[in-house]
Amino acid sequence: MRRNKVETEQTIQNLIKIARHHFTTYGYEKASLENIVKEAGLTRGALYHHFSNKKGLFLAVFESIQEEVGDYVEAAAASSNDSWSQLINGCQAFLEGAIKSDNQRILLIEGPAVLGWNTFRQMDEKYSMNSLKEQLHSMKEQNIIKPISLEAMTHCLSGAMNEAVLWIANQYDQKQNIIEEAMVVIKHLLEGLRK
Incomplete structure (x- = not known):
């Protein structure tokens, strides 16, 4: 159980790091969730599991x-x-x-x-x-x-x-x-x- 919490936290921090780069580089409007999840090696569903939407990730x-x-x-x-x-x-x-x-x-x-x-x-x-x-x-x-x-x-x-x-x-x-x-x-x- 503890391992899952650690992995979840790592996934969240990785998404935040990647999204930060995309929001900084392209701005909120032009940052693509598709590109963010692709770079993170995840699906959109996995992103929505942790963040309700693009604004939540931002x-x-x-x-x-x-x-x-x-x-x-x-x-x-x-x-x-x-x-x-x-x-x-x-x-x-x-x-x-x-x-x-x-x-x-x-x-x-x-x-x-x-x-x-x-x-x-x-x-x-x-x-x-x-x-x-x-x-x-x-x-x-x-x-x-x-x-x-x-x-x-x-x-x-x-x-x-x-x-x-x-x-x-x-x-x-x-x-x-x-x-x-x-x-x-x-x-x-x-x-x-x-x-």
């Missing part, structure tokens, strides 16, 4: 990228013991992770269009905003930041970073310089929260 791909970016942010934040540096490092890692070339199309373009705004926001909250909120909550308890609304801080900072990511993604030839410019502004915004 959601799994989107979530896997969100999770990767979240892990990248967490690792960057954990590289320091100082709460303020953790916040700065996490913000920068979010910008870097979201604009990676193999993430941009799915996270920034296809995600909102395919999944709809409500699902997109739920995923953003689950994988990004919750981590930001936890960090801000911890900093508030440590008396590092001002005693203002945690919800408002989280939403405003998240919105600023999401908008910065969209702006950076459109600067095709100079992304690293643009990330640095955005981080200067984000650091100034954050300074306004410091006690």
